[in-house]
Amino acid sequence: MPNGGPDNCGTCGFNRRNRGVWRNPEPDESQTSFCEIRSVAILADHWTYCQNWHSRTRIPIGPIYASGIYDHGYQRIPWHGLIAPDFTQAGVCSECGAPIEDGISIAAVERAPVEFCSNMHYMQWWKRQHPNEETPMSPDIWEH
Ligand code: SF4
Ligand SMILES: [Zn+2]
Known part of the structure; x- marks a missing residue:
């Protein structure tokens, strides 16, 4: 593909x-x-x-969606409003504290970016930020 x-x-x-x-x-x-x-x-x-x-x-x-980290296939993850998720090979997951090898990063103004170890932990955070929004184009994130 x-x-x-x-x-x-x-x-x-x-x-x-x-x-x-x-x-x-x-x-x-x-x-x-x-x-x-x-x-x-x-x-x-x-x-x-x-x-x-x-x-x-x-x-x-x-939302707009990006292609998330490759994990058993391509998964689409929503942008954080008008901020496109970026990718990082270092850092610590803000959800679980795990060190990041292939992770997601969201830029923040005047402070360190928020980083995630996986599509799933990004989605956990995203849903708290956007409690009233649906993500029908991210259907399978929770299964991995
Ligand atoms: S964000 Fe949606 S409407 Fe805009 S160019 Fe991309 S696919 Fe088309
Ligand atoms: Zn994590």
Whole structure:
């Protein structure tokens, strides 16, 4: 599999590079990836997702998702609002205290980033930060 799924921002019509065309074979290479309906730059466009790719409607539905740490397959993890999860090979998990080998990092303003040892521990934290939000594109995180 070349990436974490075909329904990514790189092929989305709401990415300004694609000018309204899903799976555009000729994106505008002079543009960087930018989501027109969420007004956010998408750096890892082939690894970023949301439900509006499927609905093709302009009102944002749910969070943006990143491709999480590879763990028995690709899992999608929600962004923390407009902050994309980053990846780290060092640190200590803020949920369980374990040392991190392949982990997730969330940038914070004027303090150390918050770091996680696994997709699951990131999701534990995320759900406390976003108690009223659903993550239907992260269906299998709890099984691993
Ligand atoms: S965030 Fe959603 S709507 Fe925006 S470009 Fe990516 S898949 Fe499309
Ligand atoms: Zn942990």
